[in-house]
Amino acid sequence: MSKSEQLSARQKAHKAKMAKHKSKVDASIAAAQTERGIALLMTGNGKGKTSSAMGMVIRALGYEQKVGVVQFIKGAQDCGEGNFIRTHCPAVDFYQMGTGFTWNTQDIESDTKAAERTWEYAARMLSDEQYNLVVLDELTYMLGYQYLDKDKVINAIEKRPTEQSVVVTGRGGGRKLRAVMDTISDVKDIRHGYRHGLKARKGVDY
Amino acid sequence: MSKSEQLSARQKAHKAKMAKHKSKVDASIAAAQTERGIALLMTGNGKGKTSSAMGMVIRALGYEQKVGVVQFIKGAQDCGEGNFIRTHCPAVDFYQMGTGFTWNTQDIESDTKAAERTWEYAARMLSDEQYNLVVLDELTYMLGYQYLDKDKVINAIEKRPTEQSVVVTGRGGGRKLRAVMDTISDVKDIRHGYRHGLKARKGVDY
Numbered sequence: 001m002s003k004s005e006q007l008s009a010r011q012k013a014h015k016a017k018m019a020k021h022k023s024k025v026d027a028s029i030a031a032a033q034t035e036r037g038i039a040l041l042m043t044g045n046g047k048g049k050t051s052s053a054m055g056m057v058i059r060a061l062g063y064e065q066k067v068g069v070v071q072f073i074k075g076a077q078d079c080g081e082g083n084f085i086r087t088h089c090p091a092v093d094f095y096q097m098g099t100g101f102t103w104n105t106q107d108i109e110s111d112t113k114a115a116e117r118t119w120e121y122a123a124r125m126l127s128d129e130q131y132n133l134v135v136l137d138e139l140t141y142m143l144g145y146q147y148l149d150k151d152k153v154i155n156a157i158e159k160r161p162t163e164q165s166v167v168v169t170g171r172g173g174g175r176k177l178r179a180v181m182d183t184i185s186d187v188k189d190i191r192h193g194y195r196h197g198l199k200a201r202k203g204v205d206y
Numbered sequence: 207m208s209k210s211e212q213l214s215a216r217q218k219a220h221k222a223k224m225a226k227h228k229s230k231v232d233a234s235i236a237a238a239q240t241e242r243g244i245a246l247l248m249t250g251n252g253k254g255k256t257s258s259a260m261g262m263v264i265r266a267l268g269y270e271q272k273v274g275v276v277q278f279i280k281g282a283q284d285c286g287e288g289n290f291i292r293t294h295c296p297a298v299d300f301y302q303m304g305t306g307f308t309w310n311t312q313d314i315e316s317d318t319k320a321a322e323r324t325w326e327y328a329a330r331m332l333s334d335e336q337y338n339l340v341v342l343d344e345l346t347y348m349l350g351y352q353y354l355d356k357d358k359v360i361n362a363i364e365k366r367p368t369e370q371s372v373v374v375t376g377r378g379g380g381r382k383l384r385a386v387m388d389t390i391s392d393v394k395d396i397r398h399g400y401r402h403g404l405k406a407r408k409g410v411d412y
């Protein structure tokens with residue numbers, strides 16, 4: 001086979017492969033006809049859950065949608081997304097729990113109070129149809145530690161306005177929460193820099 | 207046991223658990239002493255790879271870092287993150303390949319040219335130490351389809367400035383690319399809305 005024949009054969013095979021892929025994707029898209037807000041869980045041990053939620057914030061803002069962000073746990077430590085949203089996205093309703101990582105406080109009573117106080121912001125957003133997207137960052141830990149009542153939280157997510165999307169992040173999440181989610185991504189930690197000595201990086205990790 | 211005794215027992219167990227967790231986290235943090243840019247791969251079939259990279263963009267911007275974003279594949283279709291970055295983040299150097307999804311074009315020659323042209327922007331960023339963060343969105347497909355030379359790409363990522371972080375997204379990625387990555391997250395598709403009929407959602411999926 002000459003070089004141009006090889007190229008032509010490769011092109012043919014490629015076209016066939018792409019056409020097959022396209023028809024599969026087209027079929028899935030055609031079949032998906034329900035339009036409503038999506039409940040999404042970003043879970044797992046790997047890096048990328050909170051940052052994914054933050055990417056969806058700017059996606060929604062790119063269509064001038066109304067966005068609310070509630071960060072459980074975060075607030076005591078510096079974080080890039082917090083700096084950015086406060087400075088550049090005045091239209092976003094943004095609330096951080098502000099007690100620092102829970103394993104630094106280790107006080108079930110004050111943590112429960114902080115979680116309940118923070119939940120009030122989330123609950124208000126989940127019952128307000130003005131919000132197109134509500135991010136509940138690290139919410140799963142509040143359920144795992146029993147700082148918040150699981151049924152109350154799940155009920156609020158289920159009963160939210162039809163057009164509203166909600167993104168929940170954090171490890172775990174539990175069977176009951178998963179049951180009300182439309183999309184679940186489990187971010188597997190295949191490799192993590194800190195295990196071979198790399199310090200958490202400003203602008204990437206926080 | 208009285209109710210207050212039960213609470214006290216729960217608190218004790220909780221404190222012990224949290225303290226153990228804290229000492230583990232502290233030990234990992236103390237052990238991680240190397241400060242340099244991180245090479246991160248967000249891969250897997252699940253939802254959240256590109257949005258995670260976009261979240262890191264706003265994290266970096268939250269510290270007024272210099273950011274470059276190159277989106278392979280994207281550009282022909284509307285996308286929220288593109289709208290947002292162009293409108294609200296003039297300091298970000300942003301380039302989209304603009305040929306539309308490759309399974310819509312199915313032409314190996316024009317796709318290769320578009321990929322090469324797009325790669326030039328990426329290569330320039332990867333050799334410029336002014337950039338703190340470079341995002342190469344959906345780059346893996348360019349390698350998988352052999353639109354770009356794998357060795358050239360991997361070499362550019364390896365030889366980038368020490369302080370520069372790079373985030374690569376896309377399914378697959380291959381053994382050679384993975385070998386030069388500090389952190390790898392594999393986003394597993396546990397559940398996806400479109401499989402039970404949910405249309406892709408503006409502000410969440412694109």
